[in-house]
Amino acid sequence: MAVSPRPDDADDPGAVFRHPGRHRVAVFVLPGVIPFELGIPLRIFGNARSAEDDRKLYEIVTCGVTPGRVRTDADFDIVVEHGVEALAEADTVVVPASHELGPVFTDGVLSPELAAAFARFRPGARTVSICTGSFLIAAAGLLDGRPATTHWSSADHFQRLFPRVKVDPDVLYVDDGDVLTSAGVAAGIDVCLHIVRRDFGTAVANAVARRTVVPPHREGGQAQFIRRPLPEPQLASTERARSWALDRLHEPLTLRQLAERESMSVRTFTRRFREEVGTSPGQWLTQRRVEHARHLLESTDLGIDAVARQAGFGTAACMRQHLQAALGVSPSTYRRTFHVTARP
Structure with missing residues (x-):
């Protein structure tokens, strides 16, 4: 699969990135690369466009240790130019x-x-691994003392091999600022959508998800995909309670209310919820409220207090605390960055 030069590349055949102003993404491939994971960055970042003028927001190039033919784990090779x-x-x-x-x-x-x-990485560049790509960046020392994840089937080996890494085998991805790691295979979609959301806001990420026909945010972590013996022939679902809660994020919901929607005790509901979603009901509810607050801050002119009430945080101080923990910025800063009228 060779990549032919585009017409606008003809005047600078030696350049790698040719579009100043776009965020530059390099996909670093090695022999044995898995084609599915290889295609995720191009599919997700390549579909990210400005809502104002439909311009592409990322420029993506594929590179190897040297230009030329690279084996994949399928019955075809690829050819990289860089x-x-x-x-x-x-x-x-x-x-x-x-x-x-x-x-x-x-x-x-x-x-x-x-x-x-790895020594060629630009200082300050962001590094992202998909699936067992985490082994490479851990071997490079980029994960020492930091949280990370990888495919659940390799997590124990990963932890033994790199004891200084704080491995979380249950999540779909870990965002530690300038280094992000994702779980197996399709979790690469989740982490790339998260990056688009972080870079350009929820509206752009949601538009990419729609074009790609994937959910903008998947519930839970990879623990739900690990085969375990079930204690019962069939587990009751917590889906009705989650759907009910999503329609009432602005209300002060309690764990008992959620459990009652499924006719369960609080203890049973909490256990079933974690088995099904991969996190606790309280953590899930906070995540959904943070996402709703982000949407309101991006797409409306509501005051900070009104956004806090509609998102279910009650007060601006409470919302500020949760957004700071989740995003590292205050509501006002987030709005200045991502509000539709504030974007370039």
Whole structure:
């Protein structure tokens, strides 16, 4: 699968990134790359467009240790035009999974050529792994002392190989600022949508999700995909309670109210909820309220107090605390950045 130069590249055939002003994404591929994971960044970031003028918001290039043919784990190869020079110019580097990690997977050690490639990363660039791509960035030392995740089936091995990493095997992705790691396979979609949401707001991310025909936000974590023996032939669902709560985010909902919607005790409901969604009812409710507050801050001119009430936080101080914890910014700062009338 070769990539042909675009017409607007003809005047600068040696350039890697050709569109000043766009966020530059380099997808770093190795032999044995899994085609599904390889295609996720292009599909998600490539569909992110400005709501005002429909311009593309990211420029994406694929690179390898050297330009040329790269094996995949399928019955076809790909051809990449760029080598490690693309890493030096990228704002974000995405490392998809590969089935040929060799000593990286067995011993946690980078080869000299991979160590040299990681040394080319631009200072301040964001690094993102998809699935077992996390082994590469951990071997490069980028995850030492930091939280991270990987495919659930490799999580124990990952933790043994990299004891300084704080591994969370239950989540779909971990955002630790300039380094993000995602769980297996399709969780790469989740982390890339999260990045679009972080960079350009909920409205842009939701539009990408619609074009890609995926949910803008998946419930729970990867714990729900791990096969475990069920204690009963069939578990009751908590879906009705969740749907009921989403229509009443502005109300002061209690755990007992949610449990009553499913005719369960609070204890049983809490256990079933965590088994089904991957988090506690309280954490889930807070996440949904944060997302609703973000939407209101982006798309309306409601005052901060009104947004806090409609999102179910009650007071601006309470909302400020939760947004600061989830996003690292205050409601006012978030609005200045992402309000539809404030974007370039």
